[in-house]
Amino acid sequence: MQLGSVKVLIVPNYHSMSEWVAREIATRVREIPHLRLGLATGSTPEGVYQHLIQIYYRTGVSFRHCVTFNLDEYVGLAPDHPQSYRSYMTNRLFDKLDLTMSQTYLPLGNSYDLMDECDRYEQLIQSYGGIDLQILGIGLNGHIGFNEPGTSWDSDTHVVRLTSSTRMANLRFFHTLSDVPTHAITMGIGTILRSKQIYLLAAGEKKAEVVRRLLLEEPCIKLPASALHHHPDATLIVDQAAISKVKW
Ligand code: PGA
Numbered sequence: 001m002q003l004g005s006v007k008v009l010i011v012p013n014y015h016s017m018s019e020w021v022a023r024e025i026a027t028r029v030r031e032i033p034h035l036r037l038g039l040a041t042g043s044t045p046e047g048v049y050q051h052l053i054q055i056y057y058r059t060g061v062s063f064r065h066c067v068t069f070n071l072d073e074y075v076g077l078a079p080d081h082p083q084s085y086r087s088y089m090t091n092r093l094f095d096k097l098d099l100t101m102s103q104t105y106l107p108l109g110n111s112y113d114l115m116d117e118c119d120r121y122e123q124l125i126q127s128y129g130g131i132d133l134q135i136l137g138i139g140l141n142g143h144i145g146f147n148e149p150g151t152s153w154d155s156d157t158h159v160v161r162l163t164s165s166t167r168m169a170n171l172r173f174f175h176t177l178s179d180v181p182t183h184a185i186t187m188g189i190g191t192i193l194r195s196k197q198i199y200l201l202a203a204g205e206k207k208a209e210v211v212r213r214l215l216l217e218e219p220c221i222k223l224p225a226s227a228l229h230h231h232p233d234a235t236l237i238v239d240q241a242a243i244s245k246v247k248w
Contacts, residue, residue: 006200006228007235008215010243014203017239018047021135021199026055028133033065038134038192039093040071040145041085044201045135049093056097063097069125071136071145071192073109075159075183083173084109107157107185114159118185122157125191134195138202141165142210142223146186153227155188189227198234200225202242211238212245 011017025048029035039045055061070085079086086106094104105124111117125131136144143149146160160183162170167180174180192198202211210225214236219226228234 009237011239013239017203017237019051021048022051026061029061035066036128036132037066037068038131038195039068040135040137041088042137044137053096063099068104070106072184072186073107074181075109076181078110118157131195134198136200138210138225140210142225144225146184147189147224149222151189151224154190156190157187160184160186193231198231200236203239205241207242208245211242215246
């Protein structure tokens with residue numbers, strides 16, 4: 001199905017969404033062993049990673065020639081900090097597959113020179129020829145990566161100040177609000193749009209309103225995910241609960 005220019009795949013629930021995306025990734029890795037995969041953190045992709053690990057153990061599909069690029073990292077957290085996105089990825093995926101540290105990239109959140117780190121990360125992605133398949137979640141306010149409403153659609157990797165709602169949403173991973181970093185490095189919307197193919201994942205009733213806005217409102221910089229309407233190969237994979245406010 002297609003509304004606007006984002007393709008839409010509706011699946012029954014979170015489990016089927018995760019399974020479908022994991023199978024697609026495994027299929028792509030079999031076809032293109034050197035796949036350049038863009039990855040996301042947050043609650044949404046956790047099921048995808050669990051299914052991918054199961055597929056890896058069941059079928060032996062190998063990731064040893066892949067490279068991965070994550071969307072973002074908190075500023076001020078060392079890679080081995082338990083709440084860093086590097087730790088999230090290591091614990092939930094990287095350590096479980098035949099991937100070595102040298103194939104997996106995230107921005108370095110504790111770099112001395114953050115501007116330089118942003119340029120380095122952007123150039124690193126380009127030096128590999130860009131991302132073949134980017135996985136994205138969507139924030140309640142439509143953010144993708146840490147690109148909050150109002151971010152320019154041609155933005156490259158940059159430092160962002162996190163909005164209080166995003167910090168509150170991420171508080172669940174920290175002890176107190178003051179422990180939640182105030183800034184992050186994120187791929188820009190321009191960086192994301194240069195990926196050859198994009199899967200945007202949304203599951204659960206709480207995503208229903210932002211999915212409605214994405215599919216039924218005019219694309220606009222107030223809704224960062226709506227930039228995907230300008231991408232030639234973006235697919236929203238959505239469960240019944242998250243599409244429940246779209247009537248047609
Ligand atoms: P979530 O976050 O996967 O934890 O819902 C998505 C996002 O904020 O990008």
